[in-house]
Amino acid sequence: MTAADASPLSDLNRARAEFRDELIEAGHLVPSSIDGLYGRSGEFEDVIELIDTRVRAAGKAAHGSKPQRFRFPPVFPRESFERTDYIASFPNLTGAINTFSGDNKAHAALLAERSEGKDWDHFLEPAGTMLVSAACHPAYSMLVGTLPDDGVMLDVYGYCFRHEPAVDPARMQAFRMHEFVQVGTPDQAEGHRNSWVDRGLEVLADLGLDAAPEIANDPFFGRAGRMLAANQRNENLKTELVVRLYGDLDDGTAVVSCNCHRDHFGHTFGISTADGEEAHSACVGFGMERIALAMFRTHGLDTSKWPANLRV
Amino acid sequence: MTAADASPLSDLNRARAEFRDELIEAGHLVPSSIDGLYGRSGEFEDVIELIDTRVRAAGKAAHGSKPQRFRFPPVFPRESFERTDYIASFPNLTGAINTFSGDNKAHAALLAERSEGKDWDHFLEPAGTMLVSAACHPAYSMLVGTLPDDGVMLDVYGYCFRHEPAVDPARMQAFRMHEFVQVGTPDQAEGHRNSWVDRGLEVLADLGLDAAPEIANDPFFGRAGRMLAANQRNENLKTELVVRLYGDLDDGTAVVSCNCHRDHFGHTFGISTADGEEAHSACVGFGMERIALAMFRTHGLDTSKWPANLRV
Numbered sequence: 252m253t254a255a256d257a258s259p260l261s262d263l264n265r266a267r268a269e270f271r272d273e274l275i276e277a278g279h280l281v282p283s284s285i286d287g288l289y290g291r292s293g294e295f296e297d298v299i300e301l302i303d304t305r306v307r308a309a310g311k312a313a314h315g316s317k318p319q320r321f322r323f324p325p326v327f328p329r330e331s332f333e334r335t336d337y338i339a340s341f342p343n344l345t346g347a348i349n350t351f352s353g354d355n356k357a358h359a360a361l362l363a364e365r366s367e368g369k370d371w372d373h374f375l376e377p378a379g380t381m382l383v384s385a386a387c388h389p390a391y392s393m394l395v396g397t398l399p400d401d402g403v404m405l406d407v408y409g410y411c412f413r414h415e416p417a418v419d420p421a422r423m424q425a426f427r428m429h430e431f432v433q434v435g436t437p438d439q440a441e442g443h444r445n446s447w448v449d450r451g452l453e454v455l456a457d458l459g460l461d462a463a464p465e466i467a468n469d470p471f472f473g474r475a476g477r478m479l480a481a482n483q484r485n486e487n488l489k490t491e492l493v494v495r496l497y498g499d500l501d502d503g504t505a506v507v508s509c510n511c512h513r514d515h516f517g518h519t520f521g522i523s524t525a526d527g528e529e530a531h532s533a534c535v536g537f538g539m540e541r542i543a544l545a546m547f548r549t550h551g552l553d554t555s556k557w558p559a560n561l562r563v
Numbered sequence: 564m565t566a567a568d569a570s571p572l573s574d575l576n577r578a579r580a581e582f583r584d585e586l587i588e589a590g591h592l593v594p595s596s597i598d599g600l601y602g603r604s605g606e607f608e609d610v611i612e613l614i615d616t617r618v619r620a621a622g623k624a625a626h627g628s629k630p631q632r633f634r635f636p637p638v639f640p641r642e643s644f645e646r647t648d649y650i651a652s653f654p655n656l657t658g659a660i661n662t663f664s665g666d667n668k669a670h671a672a673l674l675a676e677r678s679e680g681k682d683w684d685h686f687l688e689p690a691g692t693m694l695v696s697a698a699c700h701p702a703y704s705m706l707v708g709t710l711p712d713d714g715v716m717l718d719v720y721g722y723c724f725r726h727e728p729a730v731d732p733a734r735m736q737a738f739r740m741h742e743f744v745q746v747g748t749p750d751q752a753e754g755h756r757n758s759w760v761d762r763g764l765e766v767l768a769d770l771g772l773d774a775a776p777e778i779a780n781d782p783f784f785g786r787a788g789r790m791l792a793a794n795q796r797n798e799n800l801k802t803e804l805v806v807r808l809y810g811d812l813d814d815g816t817a818v819v820s821c822n823c824h825r826d827h828f829g830h831t832f833g834i835s836t837a838d839g840e841e842a843h844s845a846c847v848g849f850g851m852e853r854i855a856l857a858m859f860r861t862h863g864l865d866t867s868k869w870p871a872n873l874r875v
Contacts, residue, residue: 281633281705285640285691290701293632293718320605321593324737325637325722326658326694328597338677342663342670346638347687348694349661350726351654355785358654365650370689375659377684378726379597380736382638382660389602393593406605410637410722414662414690424692425636473667 263500267419270496270548274420277552286416287424294554297563298543299427302458303408306429306537309454310406313446318406318431323389325382325410325425331392332381334519340471340479344413346382349375382412386428387534391520394434400525402435404443420544421496421504427539432532434517436524440531444490444511447535451492451507454537459558460494460506460545467491467505488513494545506541510534575812579731582808582860586732589864598728599736606866609875610855611739614770615720618741618849621766622718625758630718630743635701637694637722637737643704644693646831652783652791656725658694661687694724698740699846703832706746712837714747716755732856733808733816739851744844746829748836752843756802756823759847763804763819766849771870772806772818772857779803779817800825806857818853822846 274280281290291299310318326348332338338345351358351374361374383389386409394403408429415422433443448464455462467489468480483489491505510533516522517530524530550557557563586592593602603611622630638660644650650657663670663686673686695701698721706715720741727734745755760776767774779801780792795801803817822845828834829842836842862869869875 281635283640283701283704284642288636288638288640288692290636290705291634293634296632296634320608322603322605322608323593324600324602324735326600326724326737328595328600330596338663338683339674342665342673345662345687346690346692347661347684348724348726349659349684350657351650353654358785361654362651371650372659372661372689375657378658379728380600380658380726389595392595393602412638412660414660414692416691423636425638473670 263497264418266497266500267417267421270544271418271420273552274544274547279547279552280420285424286418287422289420289423294563295543298546298554299539301561301563302537302539302542302546303429305454305457309450310431313450314404314431318404320406321390321393323383323386323407323409325412326380327383327389328392329377329379329381331389334392335388335516336519337384337388340469340476341384341413342472344384344415344470346384346412346414348378348380348382350378352376383409384411384413386411386430386536387432390432391434391516391522391532394522394530395520397523397527398435398525398530402433402439402524402530405430405432405434407432421541423540426541429537429539430534432534434522434530434532436526436528437513437531440533441511444509444533444535447509448490448492451509451535451537455492455494455507455542455545458542458546459561460542460549462492462494462506463503464490465493465503465505467508494541494549496545496548504541504545506538506545508536508538510536575809576730578809578812579729579733582856583730583732585864586856586859591859591864592732597736598730599734601732601735606875607855610858610866611851613873613875614849614851614854614858615741617766617769621762622743625762626716626743630716632718633702633705635695635698635719635721637724638692639695639701640704641689641691641693643701646704647700647828648831649696649700652781652788653696653725654784656696656727656782658696658724658726660690660692660694662690664688695721696723696725698723698742698848699744702744703746703828703834703844706834706842707832709835709839710747710837710842714745714751714836714842717744717746718742719744733853735852738853741849741851742846744846746834746842746844748838748840749825749843752845753823756821756845756847759821760802760804763821763847763849767804767806767819767854767857770854770858771873772854772861774804774806774818775815776802777805777815777817779820806853806861808857808860816853816857818850818857820848820850822848
């Protein structure tokens with residue numbers, strides 16, 4: 252064993268690679284040529300649905316029929332993306348979509364360069380769309396204007412994309428997030444976030460997972476991002492529910508995120524409360540693939556041996 | 564009324580815009596700033612699930628537990644995309660994903676140009692991934708090698724992207740496709756395609772839809788594409804199940820597609836039959852959003868008034 256192999260980082264990366272390989276070997280994930288992109292087996296999807304049954308039940312128990320259900324596709328308008336300032340905070344995670352808009356002649360030139368093994372991306376142009384990075388992002392543009400007295404609560408669930416290739420199976424480039432979002436007064440938003448910390452822990456405990464809340468920050472990019480991250484922590488805007496997939500090798504993996512956005516979306520999308528103030532928003536996001544992975548890690552790779560109340 | 568308004572094309576476009584506006588007014592679709600991109604209401608999703616229940620039942624009745632279920636995310640490796648030659652046949656529908664891979668200095672330059680209202684795409688680079696254009700495309704790379712005697716049957720279901728902004732709500736840029744794919748001998752593949760023409764018609768009839776089979780072709784790009792399209796028709800490789808959403812204003816909307824790929828995927832992905840030949844493949848793809856739209860068109864916008872066996 253070399254010194255590098257013995258370092259904590261190497262142990263962690265080895266543990267991640269082993270878990271990934273076990274999941275692939277068991278047939279739960281299908282590898283691809285890209286780190287962080289996997290096909291899911293039918294059984295993996297059954298686990299996702301089992302988790303979602305619990306998430307839906309928790310939402311219904313807490314909020315009845317108040318949450319308005321919306322499902323957005325994995326791409327959304329660039330115009331909405333531009334409003335969120337995501338390119339300022341997370342440029343490295345961004346997915347911008349390009350397409351070919353040329354004529355026959357340009358296409359022939361593209362194919363000629365491609366057949367010579369050359370890059371052909373310079374023949375493409377922006378398609379007007381971006382990949383969705385958080386399930387709630389496409390929702391805010393539909394709330395432009397003035398909210399009712401008790402604000403609006405949304406139930407959104409969809410695929411998200413973040414460009415962060417990694418060996419860790421818990422860091423996927425494409426994954427699903429189920430969110431409950433409250434948009435309204437500062438109190439309504441903060442109350443929503445706070446209430447879902449305990450509620451999220453209950454959902455995870457019922458799934459047999461040992462989770463703990465942690466004050467956290469988003470991975471804002473670069474030097475300027477370090478200050479944004481520190482502010483987010485100091486102001487207690489983000490609480491993650493964390494499960495230790497790799498024992499003491501790291502600080503655990505966030506499987507649920509409870510976030511106060513302050514007036515970020517209210518301001519940028521022009522959403523007002525009934526009394527004319529800029530709306531605040533907050534969300535709880537269940538990371539569906541990460542919760543599934545935590546269940547495989549906790550209960551084993553063979554779902555037929557899981558506790559009876561968790562059989563898929 | 565002007566002469567232009569009275570033309571068939573204008574009548575068709577008006578009918579499409581009216582249907583889209585009705586769907587939005589009824590709350591089933593949420594518009595965005597981009598043609599062909601919509602949020603879906605919870606009720607719309609319930610209709611999708613109703614349809615999928617019937618699709619799954621038809622698959623089970625026909626094939627038992629033979630189909631292997633896989634679910635792929637909406638992005639897949641560029642390496643796999645390159646093998647399919649999609650950029651040669653459908654460049655205009657392609658979605659290539661770009662991201663930012665630069666440092667602090669490049670990011671500052673990006674933000675400076677952006678704040679001046681300039682284009683910032685030239686700061687981005689290919690991310691190694693592409694949007695999935697047909698649900699089965701990410702599946703073939705996992706079949707590389709030699710198949711068992713009776714081939715492989717896959718059940719795949721996922722989001723697809725095609726860059727074709729349109730007023731017609733039935734032409735979405737992002738939509739779901741549920742496919743049963745047979746990979747094996749030429750007879751196995753062709754038999755699979757043929758069997759699903761009648762079976763698909765039954766599924767649609769059970770949903771109360773009046774559908775008819777039509778020999779069809781893919782919308783291959785450009786001058787060279789016209790010959791590919793003619794060949795596809797002449798060789799009877801594509802049968803679409805068509806519902807008339809707009810009466811006699813057009814030839815109808817394909818809601819299910821039954822396709823013989825010949826050895827296209829077997830050849831490009833290196834998939835062999837048990838006797839060492841290049842594998843053939845065929846698929847049936849249910850266009851989930853289009854079937855839902857056909858149901859709204861046929862049974863009305865108020866699902867509480869749908870036939871009892873179709874209540875969501």
